[in-house]
Amino acid sequence: xxxxxxxxxxxxxxxxxxxxxxxxxxxxxxxxxxxxxxxxxxxxxxxxxxxxxxxxxxxxxxxxxxxxxxxxxxxxxxxxxxxxxxxxxxxxxxxxxxxxxxxxxxxxxxxxxxxxxxxxxxxxxxxxxxxxxxxxxxxxxxxxxxxxxxxxxxxxxxxxxxxxxxxxxxxxxxxxxxxxxxxxxxxxxxxxxxxxxxxxxxxxxxxxxxxxxxxxxxxxxxxxxxxxxxxxxxxxxxxxxxxxxxxxxxxxxxxxxxxxxxxxxxxxxxxxxxxxxxxxxxxxxxxxxxxxxxxxx
Amino acid sequence: xxxxxxxxxxxxxxxxxxxxxxxxxxxxxxxxxxxxxxxxxxxxxxxxxxxxxxxxxxxxxxxxxxxxxxxxxxxxxxxxxxxxxxxxxxxxxxxxxxxxxxxxxxxxxxxxxxxxxxxxxxxxxxxxxxxxxxxxxxxxxxxxxxxxxxxxxxxxxxxxxxxxxxxxxxxxxxxxxxxxxxxxxxxxxxxxxxxxxxxxxxxxxxxxxxxxxxxxxxxxxxxxxxxxxxxxxxxxxxxxxxxxxxxxxxxxxxxxxxxxxxxxxxxxx
Numbered sequence: 001x002x003x004x005x006x007x008x009x010x011x012x013x014x015x016x017x018x019x020x021x022x023x024x025x026x027x028x029x030x031x032x033x034x035x036x037x038x039x040x041x042x043x044x045x046x047x048x049x050x051x052x053x054x055x056x057x058x059x060x061x062x063x064x065x066x067x068x069x070x071x072x073x074x075x076x077x078x079x080x081x082x083x084x085x086x087x088x089x090x091x092x093x094x095x096x097x098x099x100x101x102x103x104x105x106x107x108x109x110x111x112x113x114x115x116x117x118x119x120x121x122x123x124x125x126x127x128x129x130x131x132x133x134x135x136x137x138x139x140x141x142x143x144x145x146x147x148x149x150x151x152x153x154x155x156x157x158x159x160x161x162x163x164x165x166x167x168x169x170x171x172x173x174x175x176x177x178x179x180x181x182x183x184x185x186x187x188x189x190x191x192x193x194x195x196x197x198x199x200x201x202x203x204x205x206x207x208x209x210x211x212x213x214x215x216x217x218x219x220x221x222x223x224x225x226x227x228x229x230x231x232x233x234x235x236x237x238x239x240x241x242x243x244x245x246x247x248x249x250x251x252x253x254x255x256x257x258x259x260x261x262x263x264x265x266x267x268x269x270x271x272x273x274x275x276x277x278x279x280x281x282x283x284x285x286x287x288x289x290x291x292x293x294x295x296x297x
Numbered sequence: 298x299x300x301x302x303x304x305x306x307x308x309x310x311x312x313x314x315x316x317x318x319x320x321x322x323x324x325x326x327x328x329x330x331x332x333x334x335x336x337x338x339x340x341x342x343x344x345x346x347x348x349x350x351x352x353x354x355x356x357x358x359x360x361x362x363x364x365x366x367x368x369x370x371x372x373x374x375x376x377x378x379x380x381x382x383x384x385x386x387x388x389x390x391x392x393x394x395x396x397x398x399x400x401x402x403x404x405x406x407x408x409x410x411x412x413x414x415x416x417x418x419x420x421x422x423x424x425x426x427x428x429x430x431x432x433x434x435x436x437x438x439x440x441x442x443x444x445x446x447x448x449x450x451x452x453x454x455x456x457x458x459x460x461x462x463x464x465x466x467x468x469x470x471x472x473x474x475x476x477x478x479x480x481x482x483x484x485x486x487x488x489x490x491x492x493x494x495x496x497x498x499x500x501x502x503x504x505x506x507x508x509x510x511x512x513x514x515x516x517x518x519x520x521x522x523x524x525x526x527x528x529x530x531x532x533x534x535x536x537x538x539x540x541x542x543x544x545x546x547x548x549x550x551x552x553x554x555x556x557x558x559x560x561x562x563x564x565x566x
Binding site: 054055056076077079080082084086088089091094095099103104106107108130146150 | 303304307311314315318319388389390392393395396397398399400562
């Protein structure tokens with residue numbers, strides 16, 4: 001069934017550089033139209049994963065399919081169906097925003113209109129400016145514009161909003177939502193957990209080269225990690241995790257009066273859940289890491 | 298294939314536009330031979346560089362014109378390409394192009410086209426400067442200009458291809474000029490561009506004869522120096538077949554090296 005085939009399919013993906021293992025058996029699928037957020041600390045293997053899928057790096061072992069093709073062997077017709085926004089770009093760019101977009105649009109069989117894309121990234125006022133004279137955030141918007149100009153079926157966004165101000169970030173989110181509504185499948189890596197929560201349908205968390213959790217954005221980390229926390233003052237600050245905050249508060253009100261001092265109910269954000277996940281694995285990693293080092297030495 | 302050609306043609310315009318917007322490349326590759334010709338023609342304006350069959354003195358501008366044309370070919374081709382591509386490799390331009398459906402061949406068409414366009418404009422400017430400002434006598438017959446055409450085109454293309462191959466050497470864009478300019482500068486000094494080739498010691502002439510610039514400069518001298526000056530060359534002849542052979546040989550070497558060394562990105566680094 002071609003219509004149910006995943007856009008991206010990764011099985012037991014491994015990548016090592018000499019003795020260093022960057023990816024240690026990662027598996028996931030991305031379904032058509034889905035936005036999948038890949039989360040994890042620096043050096044966890046996010047960029048290695050995304051660059052293998054973009055065709056930039058070779059994998060050491062495992063299976064990878066992107067739009068039905070092995071990304072290590074993708075030709076020009078395959079590349080024409082992808083949009084890539086790399087993590088960094090420092091091009092000198094003695095070319096204007098409009099010239100650059102018009103030029104790149106020519107590479108693709110069915111590109112978006114240059115005017116629409118310039119408007120979507122909010123660079124109308126800068127379209128005749130040389131790219132080298134733009135600010136960092138504006139250059140980043142050019143990167144995003146170049147990523148979407150070819151009307152990609154699959155869009156890779158590697159930390160797309162680094163260096164954006166809050167307003168630009170919200171504009172960018174609107175643009176991505178529009179792409180989603182047009183059916184674009186998106187693989188996103190980001191350090192901003194609110195961004196993953198805003199845009200992502202599902203997320204995978206990578207740490208130490210392994211996928212430590214994967215699931216819908218509002219389910220990742222498990223139900224326990226999402227238990228609300230109730231905080232109040234009673235001989236100093238107190239807090240308690242509970243699945244039944246209502247009954248806890250009722251009990252507190254009986255004991256401390258209706259207006260419980262310093263009362264807060266906090267639902268853990270994706271960021272809290274993520275930090276919980278990553279910190280628990282990094283302590284495990286550290287202990288196993290020292291054993292292997294001991295063996296190697 | 299037609300798509301490759303269309304995109305390649307578009308790349309030429311795109312590359313030329315960027316070339317002339319970069320002040321440093323315009324100065325160090327485009328204007329440099331013009332500046333040098335002006336300096337030599339002015340500094341040695343009273344010096345005679347021998348006389349032709351009719352007893353007319355050869356002026357400094359006439360003597361240095363072929364040398365500066367050869368230097369221009371080397372700078373517009375080799376130096377410009379090697380630095381340009383090394384910078385594009387390190388600043389992410391190539392990585393972006395490598396992720397796009399642009400054929401590699403179109404990219405190189407753009408580069409070589411840019412070198413041809415800027416090289417032709419440069420040669421025209423040098424000839425204009427020599428002929429109009431410094432009153433240098435230029436050939437009036439078709440045969441000499443035909444020789445000029447093939448020496449120039451073969452030289453530019455060979456230089457450009459060698460530049461593409463050499464772009465693999467600098468480890469970063471920042472070091473590119475520091476790595477490449479000394480190579481081209483030394484070549485110019487030992488190949489008879491700034492110093493008269495036959496005044497160099499024999500062993501240095503032998504070393505220089507391995508490299509293509511000596512042959513390109515000799516080809517240019519065959520076009521622009523008066524009849525009789527070939528006796529000053531090694532073997533007392535312009536040796537145009539040798540010019541063609543050695544330059545073409547370097548073209549093949551460059552093609553093989555470029556084919557083996559060029560990558561959109563350094564994979565797995």
